Amino acid sequence: MSVDGSLVLRVAALGDGLTEDGRHVALAAPGDRVDTDGTIHFGPHHQEPPCRHFPECGGCQLQHLDDATIADFVRDRVLNALEANEIVPDDVAPVHLSPPQSRRRAVLHAINGPKGPRIGFTKERSHHVIDMSECHVLDPRLFAMVAPLRALLGNRLAKGGAAEITLAIVDQGVDVAIKGARFEGLEGHDAIIDFAEQHGLARLSLDDGYGPEPRWEPRPVTISFGGIAVPLPPGAFLQATADGEAALIEAARGGIGDAATIADLFAGLGTFALSLGQGRRVYAAEGERALVESLKAGANAARLHAVCEHRDLFRRPLETAELDRFEAVILDPPRAGAREQSIRLAEAKTPHIAYVSCNPASFAKDAARLVAGGYRLRRVTPVGQFRWSTHVELVGTFER
Structure with missing residues (x-):
């Protein structure tokens, strides 16, 4: 059979290969060629999946791709969402991919x-x-x-x-x-x-x-952030990998610089407040009471200068006057994003924002509000901590 089929150009959002004639082909990699009957002729970026359960198991969608292609996929998911909202970041950091067998x-x-x-x-x-x-x-x-x-x-x-x-x-x-x-x-x-x-x-x-x-x-069961042990409620949210968490923290650290006063919004257990708050004054807001209590216990035990508040930021976001008290804001909202909070942030004078996101689409919409309000998107750091998955995370850092 001829191998002069349609060339696969890139990987689409759900992990299918997109061909030059517009077809979505499951389990195809860039550089593969696809015949009219669907036969795939592997190219240089197609690898043998390491797991016998792939592709049947829904835990992975990208095991047939080499690491370079996965990194391109993660980066493109972020940049395409920004482009759809007419935003071009000043800088794009190298993609961080968590290694195999690292899901904690x-x-x-x-x-x-x-x-x-x-x-x-x-x-x-x-x-x-x-x-x-x-x-x-x-x-x-x-x-x-x-x-x-x-x-x-x-x-x-x-x-x-x-x-x-x-x-x-x-x-x-x-x-x-x-x-x-x-x-x-x-x-x-x-x-x-x-x-x-x-x-x-x-x-x-x-x-x-x-x-x-x-x-x-x-x-008592604990989880540690920045060396500070925090009581862990059963079933509480954690970043999927310690490796990915460290990449997100470092990107946020670069975004807030040497700010002496920071607000951590959607703070959870204190992943960022505790890791980045030592030596600073910190305000942390979180909508789930059990997480706030754990964060408060960890901050108190470490004697941090921290105020922890149980606050639903969807219904009661920080107002502009409150935000103006801080030199930097970190926010890590759920997949839906932080629409109401980003509207207030766009009007604030806060010099630095580090926005941690698990959804490039909702991040881009919030980023558009911040940019319209006078912020610049200085850098985005794409992170693929869900190995071989189409799930993409990132940190965007803004400056006014």
Whole structure:
């Protein structure tokens, strides 16, 4: 068969290869050629996927691409979103890609099958659970829990029943939270304790529909930012990898410079407030009360000059007069972005802004408001901490 097919030019947003004649071709890489019958002839940027579950498993979409192409994809996702809003940054930092087997937090699914529980990520755009026998994105300490959890859940799921398992690496080891499994009576209690002891867990929590409740926690579980230990509520949000988190922090550090007073908005547990706040005066606002209490405990223990406030920044953003008190603002909103807060920021006199985003599209819309208000987008740092995924993060730094 001829290899004079249509050339794949780039990778589209969902991971498909886009050809010169406008076709979207699954599992095609730039430089591949695609015949009219869909046959792909591999080019120089196509690599052998390392995992047997690819592409069926929805945890990865880009394992068929080499690292250079993945970096281009991450960068282009950010720049294309900015271009759509007529924004050109002064500088684009090199793309940061987290290495394989570095995911320190993941949510897996379990479902009762004819041969027992299947545990893994779900199939792309499906509720079908891929029974994980290997994984090249999870930290090995997390993957090591999959087989034991499969045995633990062997008779704990209803027929056709499903459970959700949240795994995280914390200061004390591995933290496990299970939602949807049945551990009833004394026998269920003993099974939990025996399992946690046998595998040296930092904590094991169960969620019966009313939120996770720790059933095993021999020592208070913490996570550290900038060397400051913070109490970690069960199931609380963490950056996916310690490596990616460090890249985001360093990019934000460059954006705020030597500012003596900073505001950390959508502060979470204090990833940025604690890592960058030492030696500065810090105000941190977060809408989830449990996270605020943890952040406050960590800041107080470290004797930081920090004020931590429980505040819904969607309904009650900081007003311009409040923002003008700070030399720098860091914000790390959810995927929807920070529309109301960015409107106020656009009118503020704050010299420096570091905007951390997990959604280039919402970031670009907020960036357009800031630029219209007189800020310059000095630098963007694209970050791909979800290895082989189409999920892209970034830090944009602005100056007035």
